[in-house]
Each structure stands twice: as C-alpha cells, then as structure tokens.
Amino acid sequence: DTGVSQDPRHKITKRGQNVTFRCDPISEHNRLYWYRQTLGQGPEFLTYFQNEAQLEKSRLLSDRFSAERPKGSFSTLEIQRTEQGDSAMYLCASSPIPRGRFGEQFFGPGTRLTVL
Amino acid sequence: KNEVEQSPQNLTAQEGEFITINCSYSVGISALHWLQQHPGGGIVSLFMLSSGKKKHGRLIATINIQEKHSSLHITASHPRDSAVYICAVADKLIFGTGTRLQVFP
Secondary structure, eight states: OOSSEEEEEEEEOOTTEEEEEEEEOOOOEEEEEEEETTTEEEEEEEEEEEEEEEEOOOOSSTTHHEEEETOOOOOEEEEEEGGGGEHHHHHEEEEOOSSSSSSEEOOOOEEEEEEO | SSSSEEEOSEEEEEOOHHHHHHHEEOOSSSSEEEEETTTSSSSEEEEEEEEEEEEEEEEEEETTTTTTTTEEEEEOOOOGGGGEEEEETTTTTTOOOOOOEEEOO
16 A cells, blocks of 8 residues: 555543654655644644655644654654643645645545543 | 635535535635545545646536635535535645535435
C-alpha cells in the first residue's frame, strides 16, 4: 500500500499523559500536513512541513503540541499533558510541492484520540 | 461568521436524484478543495479548482471567484455517495463544517 499511513489508529489515554502519533506520507511527497478534527466539525489546520522544515504552525498548536519531521520522511505529533479538550481525530496528509501554496492532498486514515 | 460556510448541513436524497452542495467563503483564495469523508474518518480529495468547472465521473465542481462561491454537484446519486462533503480554501486551508449527505435506495 503506497498511501498515507498513520499509527496508532486509536489511542485512549488519561488526562495528563503524553501521547505521540506517527504519520508516514506517500514516499515521493515533500509536503506533510497535520490537522485536527472534532466531532461534527471540519478539519482544522495545525501545521505543515516541506521536507524537514516546519513552515507554518497554527495558533491552535499550543505549547503542549510539537511536531517533527526529522529526516523529511515520516512525521510525529506529540501532545504533552493531554487535556480532555484534546480528544479529536488527528489527520495527516501529504502532497507533492504544489504550484500554488497548497495543492491536492492525500489524507491518511487518522488517529482518533480519546482523553479520559 | 465562519470564513467558509457550507449549505445545506444535512441532505437526504433518493437514489438517482441530482444533488447540489454549496460553499461560500469570505477570504481571498488561490484554490478551493472539495473533499469526501466517509464514516470512520477517511478523507479523499475530490477536486482542487481555482476557476471554472471540473468534472470527474458523476461529480462536477464549479467555482465563481468573483462571487466567492463554489458548488459540488452529483448527478444520478447513489447510496454509495453517502458521506460528508467538505470544502476547504487555500491559502489558509480553512475547512467548512461539511455537508452530510445520505442517499437512500
């Protein structure tokens, strides 16, 4: 399978714990995006990388959130000291470098986080 | 007021009906995306367009940049079209809240 993969698919944690999610993009894609989606809402942009460089971070990405893409391939999203409000689906997408600012993106299946 | 608004929020249709989902936005954009999300979360990109009209199978997307409006049309709808349809605008990648479509046989 050459699509975008995410791991784990589901994560249940207790408030205050740290969690880390992984995203493996389509191998030839330079761009990698992270989104968060809460129930009944559309996705919200969190951050994106071009190769290993983090080019933009949303104001939604508080100090408890950090994302890395150390070798320009897979990416990790870590949430420290989780709160119940962090419960959401975390989506990853990848794309080739677009002509415009954001091009067609290919989405992974998401990681559903539940904070108890 | 949200920067990207979709209508209707929910839509039910009988198989075979022609369906229109609308997206209006208030920000300047370089492109608009239409996405399809099935239960369980998987998202598929349907279209990316910056002007005019695109067609793929039974799906047609149009955009009017001057009026800041886009529509997604589904011809001869089918139960497998049941999903949430989301529009998103670049440059800021702002997403609408989605239109939940259910097509009954």
